[in-house]
Amino acid sequence: MAFKKDDNFGEWYSEVVVNSEIIEYHDIPGCYILRPWVMEIWELLKEFFDAEIKKLKSKSYYFPLFVTENVVQKKDHFESFAPEVAWVTKTGNSELEAPIAIRPTSETVMYPYFAKWIRSHRNLPLRCNQWCSVVRWECSNPIPLIRSREFLWQEGHTVFATKEESDEEVLHILELYRRIYEEFLAVPVSKGRKSEMEKFAGGLYTTSVEAFIPNTGRGIQAATSNCLGQNFAKMFEIFFEGENDPTQKKKNKKDKRSLVWQNSWAYTTRSIGVMVMTHGDDKGLVLPPRVAPIQVIVIPDPLLEDADTAAIKGVCGTIVYTLNQAGIRADLDARENHAPEWKYSHWAMKGVPLRIEIDVKDLANKQVRVVRRDNGAKVDIPSTDLVEHVKVLLDGIQDSLFETAKQKRDACIEVVHTWDEFTAALNDKKLILAPWCEEEEVEKDVRARTEGDLGSAKTLCAPFDQPDLPEGTVCFASGKPAKTWSFWGRSY
Template sequence: MSTSKGSAAKGGGGKKKEVKKETKLGMAYRKDDNFGEWYSEVVVNSEMIEYYDISGCYILRPWAMEIWELMKEFFDAEIKKLKLKPYYFPLFVTENVLQKEKDHIEGFAPEVAWVTKSGKSDLEAPIAIRPTSETVMYPYFSKWIRSHRDLPLRCNQWCNVVRWEFSNPTPFIRSREFLWQEGHTAFANKEEADEEVLQILELYRRIYEEFLAVPVSKGRKSEVEKFAGGLYTTSVEAFIPNTGRGIQGATSHCLGQNFAKMFDITFENEKGVREMVWQNSWAYTTRSIGVMVMTHGDDKGLVLPPKVAPIQVIVISVPYKDADTTAIKGACESTVYTLNQSGIRADQDTRENYSPGWKYSHWEMKGVPLRIEIGPKDLANKQVRIVRRDNGAKVDIPVTNLVEDVKVLLDEIQKNLFKTAQERRDACVQVVSSWDEFTTALNNKRLILAPWCDEEEVEKDVKARTKGELGAAKTLCTPFEQPELPEGLRSDEGRSKASGAERNQNQANQSCQWTSKDAGDHYSSEAWEREYFQ
């Protein structure tokens, strides 16, 4: 298992330290000095969000929504290959249905928002706003599924959900309303359900690693951390080196037959015998955007991987005194047109009330991967100057090679962002085999890989013993890719004496990732990890 310490959006504390401002767009906080303030500044100044007058709610501006739509485009196409159908279920759910599966709703109960009035009149019965949709959908699964011919039933919806958080809200990471995709499926047997769980988990890995350039671990959640009411939960887990905390990026659950029992979802098999279905649910949210910001952003602002950048190339004219501004403008327009025709998302900043330097800082703040500058010298030499956002490297390329060279650079930036993030994450991984090593690594903000017996009592004991001094260690997942365990290693390191001597003889049979107070997931058990930011 892995663990990490500290809040993903907190870190460094420290006094406000102003960054050198070449323009009025300079950042007031450095990422390494005050991570929380830096993050808040980046998501606002890059025009991703605007604060709303209800705490915990945010306006997602086009710069964020376009990133979400690019991920949605990929994911939608992939799940349609798996025969998923689009649905939209109502936002509201009645109290009696919501309470039907008590184990499932228990973790959500404190944050469920209720509608109790219509105008000035009290409703006859309060209506909940969905915190998740199992209890909204499954009464109708029972209605639609009658025979084995109705299976598998596979539906997905893109929607919002509401969870009335009371802990510190943070844009994207922790909000009272957020966007997500949620898939809900029913199968005739467990084998088909198990297969889909891993298919979806692999798509989530691809979203994070291939699109957002964020390295993640795939694995299985512990019994303590699994989705309440489900059979087992798999997840992809990210890690923020600046704070030493993990973030649960997305989850794919096998629900088993628990919900089928509660909502009477049965079918008649080929032999005419009635059986219960096997179900899955899975989701990822706009939290993924926040993880990307935390991973790649720097002291100039946002840094976007090209695959999710709404604008991959920004073109800026650099007219000097007595320059042929008309010709330069024409060259800029031609460059944008050529790039757009080749499938590259390019645009031109034509604002005349800002200097080129101001524009440079503006688009650096917004994280655009490549900047193209065109001035009199470039015009004369039939070239353009290209500046990379990820490392600041500058190169002059001939106009004749424009499309080919830009595509190569975008691919290099995508790979470099992932490679850099992976190296930073891997440098924080520490393999431990004793309790002393465990607590030391936790205190040093490490992502811990530790031998694990996978017993609930032991996990709760570790949390209790580390809560005050170290910040409550918690498991992220048991990674599917396992290291070799030293022969004879026992699983009783760090246990309380109450565990029982005979149980202390159990052998560790796998390694698990740990972190301290992981950021949690909007789709997790235990009230979506309310420890984050405390």
């Protein structure tokens, strides 16, 4: 590693994602080749999330990536995405009669067909999900996995008869996103509600899980679960008949149709970038065991030229087989063109949680040496007890990574009450928790007053876990009565 995490975070991150074989740079800026190491992590996350949403009776769909101009330019929604939309204007040598957009998100692709498919309350709820890529041509300073022009994501779109059903699902999906980050990626997040300025364009309200990178002092929107309300239903005329929503006003007494309620929710490969930033160190990537494509790498170390290498490799192969049979993702590095020390460094760079070394002495003593990637601790374990010891070690690494990350994140949280405290905390790269009046003009003013080379501060979310707000508490920025505590900071 040419760069250290604490000295030059940006260059360190760029080096880690390439050297650990997560990505390769493409010749189009802002687009990246996702290599097998990162795709296997994505697939492990997909396996968990897909199983959970199928419990909710969500069905898999795939909609085209192209959107016609007249549909994508629906007011309210399009205005937010307009600067990011990539357009196809030509095929071969011929100009298209009308440009075609490449989806930045799929509401306008899907909802004309929802209007076609939904007629009665018997068609509800409708729950669809797709795993795909989207294009947002908006990056002046792209960051691999964090801000890229094309990225992979999961996007769910659901339709209900009532707001109560919609509200319930919003929080259920948000909890699944929390679990992805905290239980799999070992990254602490805060669940909360976005401000009106930061909510999904055209939606009723947006909830999110928010992560924080202590080294840069920047928050990062990790995933969102949106209640779209009935705005899109009005745009695309999505009605249902029967079992009417009692809150819906009818045009006349004979009109039995009601507008549906809709949600959308998504998380992306950004999640893996957040994991890299959170756990990586000066040796490279550090992977939580639950998402590591290889949890244990076994490396024979003959030590002596006349050592019984065949016997050592045989034991190594047996260990890999035993671990795999126990459900542990293990592999053997028996390459003869690299020294053991080179292999140790290689697999440390790739972040494999545990390394097992076996040499002549280990063979004679019927033991193995196990080395943890997260803290470098070494322990000799009898070969007969290996499976149980490895399981305990992997669980310990998973828990330790989360607790360490949480302690670092929590140490960055600073509670402020005044503008001077706010600006000091912002300059000190803190995750700021401040009382706020919830007025949009005040948030705009905060952005304007903090604009600089590092970007401006904004709301991240109003956490669901709210501290007490004593009567008489005033907004840190306006002096008006505060209505909520909100996280603020610079963000990616």
